[in-house]
Amino acid sequence: MNRRKLFQLLGMLGAWTALPAQAQAVNAEVLGALPRDLANDCENRMxxxxxxxxxxxxxxxxxxxxxxxxxxxxxxxxxxxxxxxxxxxxxxxxxxxxxxxxxxxxxxxxxxxxxxxxxxxxxxxxxxxxxxxxxxxxxxxxxxxxxxxxxxxxxxxxxxxxxxxxxxxxxxxxxxxxxxxxxxxxxxxxxxxxxxxxxxxxxxxxxxxxxxxxxxxxxxxxxxxxxxxxxxxxxxxxxINVAIFGCGVVDCDYRDLKHVLTQPGDAAMGSATAEGENRLMQATIAAINHPLLGRDALARSRGVLVSIRSHAGDLTFVETKKILNIVRTIAPIEADMVYIAHSEDALGESLEVSILATGVRNIDSTNET
Ligand SMILES: Nc1nc2c(ncn2[C@@H]2O[C@H](COP(=O)(O)OP(=O)(O)OP(=O)(O)O)[C@@H](O)[C@H]2O)c(=O)[nH]1
Ligand SMILES: [Mg+2]
Known part of the structure; x- marks a missing residue:
């Protein structure tokens, strides 16, 4: 299966959910797009x-x-x-x-x-x-x-x-x-x-x-x-690869990553892509409501890694901030959260949001029933 088809399939999964009002109340602050030359190609660099x-x-x-x-x-x-x-x-x-x-x-x-x-x-x-x-x-x-x-x-x-x-x-x-x-x-x-x-x-x-x-x-x-x-x-x-090989626009380092991935408890993940005017809200909410994650699991996590991918130079600070704010409205306030932004030209106009939640308490009642 080629990447485009994969993204379509992930998009299909992402389209299941409606946007909650809570997520709409995130602040907006336009800071402009990140310069294109900051969006490195991981494999070329490292x-x-x-x-x-x-x-x-x-x-x-x-x-x-x-x-x-x-x-x-x-x-x-x-x-x-x-x-x-x-x-x-x-x-x-x-x-x-x-x-x-x-x-x-x-x-x-x-x-x-x-x-x-x-x-x-x-x-x-x-x-x-x-x-x-x-x-x-x-x-x-x-x-x-x-x-x-x-x-x-x-x-x-x-x-x-x-x-x-x-x-x-x-x-x-x-x-x-x-x-x-x-x-x-x-x-x-x-x-x-x-x-x-x-x-x-x-x-x-x-x-x-x-x-x-x-x-x-x-x-x-x-x-x-x-x-x-x-x-x-x-x-x-x-x-994880992006965090380790330091090729994202915004990176967390390996130590941060290990810290998130060693939280005691279980782990869950969700991912979604969306395009158009409302892409960040749609992708973020759909990633949260992904069948392998869900709001309940995110709300019980101790560690969160948010990964955002878009076409090079196609992600604004304000979008990044909004995505993280949405995740923060659901994850516990004390959860350790790290994020990575990375370019992927195959995404075209789409934005992809992936969320790894770790240290989830009682995942049996959310993710494995
Ligand atoms: N994700 C995924 N799951 C699969 C796939 N094929 C089978 N499964 C699931 O994986 C389980 C174990 O698959 P097997 O390949 O039969 O197991 P095995 O580990 O090789 O063990 P034995 O063949 O019994 O020695 C199955 O019961 C399916 O639920 C696949 O291609 N992808
Ligand atoms: Mg076998």
Whole structure:
């Protein structure tokens, strides 16, 4: 799927919500557009091999994790490396014995037809602890990506997180929970995996597929729907990448970012794009009301990262201020909030607002029911 189509899909998600009166009461103060030359291109300025910057790794675990990374890889810039962990018996495209994009692959369960449960998967992965540790130690920050509900991802992702965290690697998880139609067993397995993951990860971002499904276009094809879910990995990855590689118009530094991403509790995120006269209000409110975020989760957060993207030179101070003020009207006053503004020419006239909320208290009652 190309970027434009992705933005259209995200826009479709964003169009669900009406604007609350509260958000309309934000002050206006025209300070003019930021000069175009401040809007740098991240990849031109900082190619990612710098030894002084944190090395980012993406680790897929299991079949769904592999799909997620495959779909997003082109847009994961400044990556230092990729690792795939999968079952020996995993199905790959004809002619492949692993994911073609992976720098490193660790296959678990040699001789097994299938890893029969998450416990078996974990037990078999324990035989590979040294290899996993050596692989994760090449990074300073890892994104562990998996679809929860099966054996491989659910059993092994928490072990990888544990190994990474023990090795001092900053660890973020991006996982999906299965839709109801996949049955109760998968849901239970996913929840057990999730509670294990929470013990060993700095932040776990959950894509609740039911929530996404409730509001998605009913004519969407299954692969489009999964792609939509998996694109949320970019919503998470992008602001972190921009913050680390210092290429935004306004940056927060890695320390600020880590502070926000280590708030105790759960994590949630939403993103939306809008264009036209009212674009900032529409995009911000739709991002807040995104099915994977919601006002309740934002209102219970301890840390907030707001990422704003627009065409180069197409974001005014007043727009930035309004967006942050809207988020502030909902987030707790004591929540730590950082923001990043970044140019993306593919957005054309549109403005994209993404919000990561961390340290969310009692997310179970907002995001995982
Ligand atoms: N986001 C996303 N979720 C997926 C995708 N494919 C499957 N899933 C979800 O991820 C869950 C686990 O997927 P699997 O790939 O079967 O699991 P696994 O981790 O490989 O585990 P086993 O195959 O059982 O060993 C499924 O129950 C689905 O809910 C995908 O492409 N994207
Ligand atoms: Mg599998």
């Amino acid at each position: 190619p990612g091999q710098s030894t002084t910057l944190p090395r980012i790794g993406v680790i897929s675990v299991g079949g769904a994790g592999c799909n997620m990374v495959t779909r997003c890889l082109d847009m994961l810039s400044n990556l230092s490396g990729t690792l795939e962990i999968n079952a020996h018996a995993a199905r790959y495209p004809k002619g492949f014995k692993n994911a073609p994009w992976a720098n490193d692959t660790i296959l678990i369960g040699e001789g097994c037809e299938k890893l029969s449960s998450r416990q078996v998967a974990r037990a078999m992965a324990l035989e590979h602890v040294a290899a996993i540790e050596a692989a994760v130690k090449r990074f300073d920050l890892v994104f562990i990506v998996a679809g929860l509900g099966g054996a491989t991802g659910t059993g092994i992702a928490p072990l990888v997180a544990e190994i990474a965290k023990r090795a001092g690697v900053f660890t973020l998880c991006f996982v999906s929970t299965p839709p109801e139609f996949e049955g109760e067993n998968r849901a239970k397995t996913a929840l057990r995996g999730l509670s294990e993951l929470r013990k060993h990860t700095n932040s776990v971002f959950v894509v609740n597929l039911d929530r996404l499904l409730e509001r998605a276009d009913k004519n969407m094809m299954l692969d489009e729907f999964f792609a939509l879910a998996d694109q949320m990995l970019l919503t998470l990855y992008h602001p």
